[in-house]
Amino acid sequence: MKRVIYIAFVLIALLPSCNSTFFYSTLNTENKYVEKVDNGDFLLETDSLWIAYCFKGESAPIQITVFNKLDKPLYIDWQRSALIINKVAYSYSGNNASFSGKSQTFTNSYSTYPGQTSSYSEGGFDGSMNMPQNTTFIPPKTMISHIPLKLDLNFDNINKKSFKKGYMGNKNNDAIGIKRIDFDESNSPLQFSSYLTIYASPDKPMIFEQSFYMSNLIKTSSITPNNLPTEMVDRGDFFYLEKPANTTALDIILGTTIVAGAIAIEIAVDSDRY
Secondary structure, three states: OHHHHHHHHHHHHHOOOOOOEEEEEEEEOOOOOOEEOOOOOEEEEOOOEEEEEEOOEEOOEEEEEEEEOOOOOEEEEHHHOEEEEOOEEEEOOOOEEEEEEEEEEEEEEOOOOOOOEEEEEEEEEEEEEEOOOOEEEEOOOOEEEEEEEEOEEEOOOOOHHHOEEEEEEOOOOOEEEEEEEEOOOOOOOOEEEEEEEEEOOOOOOEEEEEEEEEEEEEEEOOOOHHHOOHHHHOOOOEEEEEEOOOOHHHHHHOOOOOHHHHHOOOOOOOHHHO
């Protein structure tokens, strides 16, 4: 029995690190009428209202804030509003939906090494989202904030060769080695827009559309969200995803059955988190 236990501990010691992998990403926009303010939020303003989008946090929770400037109520019609990914519209008024995307890009590397290198890359993503219902009432001179959905993305299909070496500072200003990809709007693997219908009178709706794209993707197992600088993690254009370590080998040694978890490739949204 002692020999069996000893062999088990030797095998565990030989296993690769069980740290989670974190993906950090920044969003951007090319809309001329949308301002990216100092805290990273995306702001659209008219004489009637202003709309701000914030994506900070795990799995890019899409926080939509609307301020009603008028002396009469406004209404957000979620049933006639949608998130648009890859030219497919997903109504904000609904349940769960899945999506995927693919990119073929010619990327430039800006690493710590001298000079600039280029490489061709191909990759993609997939995920799911959970969505709410119908109409939100906004009283006069009042602001409401709502998170109708979040994105659970899966970056496993992005070509590993696309990532280039670089450094990222933690909250202690230490330079930590990371892997990074930079994108512009034309080659970003994640592009989406939000289509919002707001009205004071149902027969005179106002339509607001704002588009976004992922401008970079950082991959690391050395910096957790708790170790990020506060000014970075609190930005409205910044979100992260955690990919737990693959502990299949360890669980087999300890006699745990995890076959279903090990082969699962779709990410489900926990509705209790809304």
